[in-house]
Each structure stands twice: as structure tokens, then as C-alpha cells.
Amino acid sequence: MTYSIIARCPHTGRFGVGTTTFSLACGRRNESLRPNVGISKSQAFYLRRIDPFVLNLLAQGYTPAHIARLLEEDDPDFEYRQFGIIDRENNVFAYTGPRIGQWAGQRVGPYYAAYGNGLAGPETVEGIVAGFMSDPDAPLEERLLRGIEGGRDAGGQRFKGQRRPERSAWLRVVDRLDWPRIDLRVDMHDRTVAELRRIFEEFKRCDAYYQECSRDPRNAKPEEVVMSELSAA
DSSP, X not given: OEEEXXXXXXXXXXXEEEEEESSSOTTTTOXXXXXXXXXXXXXXXXXXXXHHHHHHHHHTTOOHHHHHHHHHHHOTTGGGEEEEEEETTOOEEEEEOTTSOSSEEEEEETTEEEEEESBSOHHHHHHHHHHHHTOTTSOHHHHHHHHHHHHHHTTOEEETTEEEOOOEEEEEEEOSSSSEEEEXXXXXXXXXXXXXXXXXXXXXXXXXXXXXXXXXXXXXXXXXXXXXXXXXX
């Protein structure tokens, strides 16, 4: 029971993922993004080797559609999988296996794929897309977070007619460097997506200081001073 959005920013080349689920540690169990290469986010009956396999083939120049065919040939349980792939040429592919059960589906658009399983219905996916598209000029990380907020507000996850809570969430964006620009996670919280938003807003306040410490450590202010200044602003 998971819903996600993956995307590439056509202006910056950044790749990102926003996801939330009833399962725990969704950020820990995914190896989904590689700078300058692409993104692969698999879920449902999750098979951990899928995402590294996809990223390695993307790095060799295979298209997402071609990789999906290779996955189908290699995996006897392919009909239980759900995944999305985007490459650095903005090619997008998503797949939802017919044997996942409950409601599962997807929507693909320019630079993005939104998909989920164990959902209230197609309205959850439509809510993800609406949130993501609400401000096309916003930074990618903001758009991804709005996407999963939109999915939550549109109905989120359901099991046997009952609302299923989101218990973990993950927001990650990679730039052209070897480490993520943003990697934020929440686990075992009563309001998981709202908590991810709170952490994200706090991170935004501190991000410029973190970058300045890297660029000019000799003249960087002590962190306690910066936090005090931010609190007083």
C-alpha cells in the first residue's frame, strides 16, 4: 500500500521521488536515483534488485521501455510488480501489474510518473498529479511533496474499505553531484506526510547555511548563531 511520484526537472536536470506508504522505512528500502542517469522506483510486491538493475541499464543507454521488457522476461512474478522509470532524455515509463490486488494504477505525463497500490481509487493518483502540477515553476522538491500531499488529501490508501494510515514517507532529490540534494524521511508518525512537510520547511531554512559552510568554512558562523538568527527572523 504505497503511492509515489517520480520526476525529472527539465530546467535543472534533477531527479526526485516522493513516496508514502503503510509499510515502514520506505526510504531505507529503495535505491532509486542516480545523478545524471535516471530514476527507478519499484513498489507493491517489492523486489529489491529491480532498481539497481534498472539504473545500471539506464547508465548504459537503454530506454525505460526496453528495460521494462527485459524485466518482464527476467521476472516470473512480473505481474505483481509496480514501478516507474525516467531517464536523462525525459523518457518516462510506468507499469502496474494486474495481480497486485485492491486498487492500483498510474498516470504518466511529461517528466513525471504518479502511481500507487492499495489506494482508495484513481482519485488518489489524480490528487498526486494535481498537487505536483499546482505550481510548475516551484522547485522539484516542493512539487514532489505537494504531490504526495495531494494523494493523501484525495483519499490516500484503503484496505477493505477502511482508510489505511501512512506510516512512513520519503523525499529525495539528486542534482549533478554524487550525493543527494535532499534526503528526508519520516517513520512511525501519526501524521507522517504532515511531519515530512514540517521537516522540509525547517530544512529549507537551514539549507543556505549548510551550503555556505561547504563553500567558505573559515568564515561560516557557528550553527547556534545561525539558528538563533533564524528563530528571531
